[in-house]
Amino acid sequence: MQLEFFSFSNHFFNIGLAALDESINLAYTNDDIRLCIMQRAIPQQKIGVSLLYFAPKQFHYVKLTADLPSSLARRAGLKNYDRIIFLNGLNIENDTHNKFYSRFDTTRHLPIQMLVCSPATYTYYKTNKKQFHINLPTIQHLTPVFATSTSESHTEIPAVSVDNDSFYAVRWENSDIVSTVSQSAVFKSPEFTHVNDICYIETKGQYRKGQIIAKGLFLWINIIQKEFHSFSGSRSDYNKVDPLLMNLYAPFVTRLIIPTNIYCDFKQFPNLHELVLCIENSKQFSQIQPDVIPNLTHLSFMLGSKFTLPMELIWNVFSNGFSSLRQVNLSHIDVSLCRSWPTSPSLQFVSILSCKPMDIPVILASCPCLQHLQVHISLNDNDDIIISSLLLNHPLRRLTLWSDYTELTSDVIDSILTYTPNIECFYLQTIYSMSLIDLAHGLANRLNYLSQFDCYITEMLARNCRINNLTDLHQIHPCFYRIQVIEENDDFRILATK
Numbered sequence: 001m002q003l004e005f006f007s008f009s010n011h012f013f014n015i016g017l018a019a020l021d022e023s024i025n026l027a028y029t030n031d032d033i034r035l036c037i038m039q040r041a042i043p044q045q046k047i048g049v050s051l052l053y054f055a056p057k058q059f060h061y062v063k064l065t066a067d068l069p070s071s072l073a074r075r076a077g078l079k080n081y082d083r084i085i086f087l088n089g090l091n092i093e094n095d096t097h098n099k100f101y102s103r104f105d106t107t108r109h110l111p112i113q114m115l116v117c118s119p120a121t122y123t124y125y126k127t128n129k130k131q132f133h134i135n136l137p138t139i140q141h142l143t144p145v146f147a148t149s150t151s152e153s154h155t156e157i158p159a160v161s162v163d164n165d166s167f168y169a170v171r172w173e174n175s176d177i178v179s180t181v182s183q184s185a186v187f188k189s190p191e192f193t194h195v196n197d198i199c200y201i202e203t204k205g206q207y208r209k210g211q212i213i214a215k216g217l218f219l220w221i222n223i224i225q226k227e228f229h230s231f232s233g234s235r236s237d238y239n240k241v242d243p244l245l246m247n248l249y250a251p252f253v254t255r256l257i258i259p260t261n262i263y264c265d266f267k268q269f270p271n272l273h274e275l276v277l278c279i280e281n282s283k284q285f286s287q288i289q290p291d292v293i294p295n296l297t298h299l300s301f302m303l304g305s306k307f308t309l310p311m312e313l314i315w316n317v318f319s320n321g322f323s324s325l326r327q328v329n330l331s332h333i334d335v336s337l338c339r340s341w342p343t344s345p346s347l348q349f350v351s352i353l354s355c356k357p358m359d360i361p362v363i364l365a366s367c368p369c370l371q372h373l374q375v376h377i378s379l380n381d382n383d384d385i386i387i388s389s390l391l392l393n394h395p396l397r398r399l400t401l402w403s404d405y406t407e408l409t410s411d412v413i414d415s416i417l418t419y420t421p422n423i424e425c426f427y428l429q430t431i432y433s434m435s436l437i438d439l440a441h442g443l444a445n446r447l448n449y450l451s452q453f454d455c456y457i458t459e460m461l462a463r464n465c466r467i468n469n470l471t472d473l474h475q476i477h478p479c480f481y482r483i484q485v486i487e488e489n490d491d492f493r494i495l496a497t498k
Helices: 072-076 097-104 119-127 243-252 282-286 311-318 359-366 410-419 436-446
Strands: 003-006 012-015 033-039 049-054 059-064 083-087 112-117 139-141 167-172 178-182 198-203 206-216 221-225 228-232 255-258 274-277 298-301 327-332 349-355 372-377 398-402 425-432 452-459 483-488 493-497
Touching (some): 033 072, 049 097, 425 436, 436 452
Parallel strands (some): 298 327, 372 398, 425 452
Antiparallel strands (some): 049 059, 221 228, 483 493
């Protein structure tokens, strides 16, 4: 029997399911233990797995979502039926399924670090009473992966999926909360289910009594009524939304995802706080105005790293017109398209999927209260970053710089850090053609408040040009003790934090 425990973010745990595919070879040959690191583009984004729990043997494992070859999980190195050992540095083997999910669902804007092993390795360790720990020499430190669009992995908010499933609007017994549920959750045949019927409905593994108040195909939205939170799920093409039910829902819609080209009038959602656009649509772009969405706090453009946002839209985003805007996730931006740049003192988190190093000071100047900046460097224009004395003490606390194929030189990194001496947490991913000793000294000298440093650096030096003993590197700063060599050959080596 399969039991499913659903939470607000739509993950599920299966208890009692077979936790092993018959095609998997359980014959142990050597350790298969992997540290997989994933960074969502937006906090609601799925990584492409189902998180499962096998009650008889009390272990957590994963199954990859079918037909998602480019999901974060697959790209990060997760495999079907991998046993989960550590999550974000904590051993979760003894966690209940609820406690583990609570850990997984916390701080979703930060990278996910998941230490997993194959079923054969797990069986071997348990049979021989060996302990898993984070410093095992056989751990494979795989390349961290970043999401750059919703095409690379689905989101937790089912609005991104559009299909023709039928849903009911339900008013729960002894409650004024209205939710929408799938037709399959109602314990009554669809042909005998009518409006105003009182039915038993499966939710969170239990049955509750509720009255059917509407039937149809609807858009997925989040309903928040007073202090109660009800995850409502209805989905379909936007033009099939029942106007009467939408009038009921619209004042309570706080999060909206637009996955299609179908026009949506944002003015009908007076309390809209979070907007995610997954399709390029000039009509939707033109509505992103303070007078249309005055209460906007989170804005995301999931259009990939190659799409350049229109300058007028960038201007609106970074202007102070959105006085409540706190977080933005942008595609490619080019600050050279604008001679002057607006200021947005409300922004606290900015993620950019593609920009040049010289754009970063402009962004910092535009966001004087920014706390977390995450930037993917796609091009190095080789232009000098202009240092302005007005920006030399930006309050930024967390910085993520990553590039896949573009080298971030020590001069570029140092120029960026010149503006941000207050950084406490720094993540760096790049290829690098010089010794890390000089880079480490530069970081230690620039960042007096550094308390956490994580990296994945491909050092492009011949063997005779590398430092063989990392002790000198570790002694430069306490944050560098976790830097280890995880892969090495004659042409390069990869250094990463453990």
